[in-house]
Amino acid sequence: MSKHSIARLFSAALALGAPFAHAQLGSQPAKLDVIKVRDDIYVISNVAVPGLTTALITNEGVLLVDDKFEADHDNIMKALKTVTNQPVKYVINTHYHTDHSGGNAKLQAEGTLAVASDNARARMVATNQPGQPNITFSDRSTIHLGGKTVEIYSVGARAHTNGDVVVLFPQQRVLSSGDIFANGPGTSAELVDYPGGGSAKEWPKAVDAALKLDFDTVIPGHGLVSTKKDLQDYRVRAQNFSDTLSQLVKQGKSKADIEKVVRGQFAWEDFHVQFALDGLINEFK
Ligand SMILES: [Zn+2]
Numbered sequence: 001m002s003k004h005s006i007a008r009l010f011s012a013a014l015a016l017g018a019p020f021a022h023a024q025l026g027s028q029p030a031k032l033d034v035i036k037v038r039d040d041i042y043v044i045s046n047v048a049v050p051g052l053t054t055a056l057i058t059n060e061g062v063l064l065v066d067d068k069f070e071a072d073h074d075n076i077m078k079a080l081k082t083v084t085n086q087p088v089k090y091v092i093n094t095h096y097h098t099d100h101s102g103g104n105a106k107l108q109a110e111g112t113l114a115v116a117s118d119n120a121r122a123r124m125v126a127t128n129q130p131g132q133p134n135i136t137f138s139d140r141s142t143i144h145l146g147g148k149t150v151e152i153y154s155v156g157a158r159a160h161t162n163g164d165v166v167v168l169f170p171q172q173r174v175l176s177s178g179d180i181f182a183n184g185p186g187t188s189a190e191l192v193d194y195p196g197g198g199s200a201k202e203w204p205k206a207v208d209a210a211l212k213l214d215f216d217t218v219i220p221g222h223g224l225v226s227t228k229k230d231l232q233d234y235r236v237r238a239q240n241f242s243d244t245l246s247q248l249v250k251q252g253k254s255k256a257d258i259e260k261v262v263r264g265q266f267a268w269e270d271f272h273v274q275f276a277l278d279g280l281i282n283e284f285k
Pocket of ligand 1: 095097100160179
């Protein structure tokens with residue numbers, strides 16, 4: 001199996017929600033690269049799974065967006081040490097999946113505060129996930145650290161889950177989008193987590209909420225560091241996906257026919273089909 005097919009299978013598996021992802025993925029630490037995005041913003045990256053962690057460096061500590069699987073904790077800390085000796089003061093989880101929040105418990109043991117939406121935390125509590133966030137909010141929140149400002153926005157619609165947030169670094173004009181946006185080899189198929197409250201129909205609205213913000217660079221949940229234009233293109237694709245599905249279901253197409261379209265036109269693979277196709281058809285009924 002090619003590296004990209006494996007990556008696609010893994011990224012697809014994330015749609016299943018935390019318990020499955022936890023059992024199947026993230027048992028081994030991923031190889032991580034450090035990418036400089038701004039003088040004070042770095043990405044700790046494994047392109048496919050567990051995806052991208054954003055690090056804002058200040059002289060009063062570090063703020064992370066997403067902390068991968070628990071198994072990746074030590075490598076994240078090693079990667080950070082190459083750019084700063086500051087401790088991690090906050091981690092923001094863009095949603096509840098364990099490839100974005102699995103490092104919480106270890107970070108909290110070192111004094112870090114975990115921040116997430118009310119819905120993301122509720123989901124972590126319901127799935128008995130360790131490292132439940134210390135601070136939550138429903139709509140938006142702002143963190144001030146070392147003279148820098150970090151704005152967290154609920155996307156106001158269900159998309160990848162029902163608790164997705166995006167994180168804006170207004171001074172640096174950078175947005176960390178979480179999984180409402182993925183862009184890169186093996187990462188860009190739609191990952192609607194229906195048990196986690198996701199929605200293909202509302203997904204474009206979530207992207208609209210992100211696009212209203214003022215930024216140039218996007219750090220997606222998975223994939224490559226991108227531009228606002230890439231996110232605009234993704235919005236078109238998300239709408240096309242929703243419209244296509246809506247039409248197929250209205251026309252009374254069979255599950256097999258719909259499966260052909262999502263596999264052919266939207267690069268879905270076995271895992272997507274197995275775990276999200278029923279939810280998808282159900283949503284558009
Ligand atoms: Zn996810």
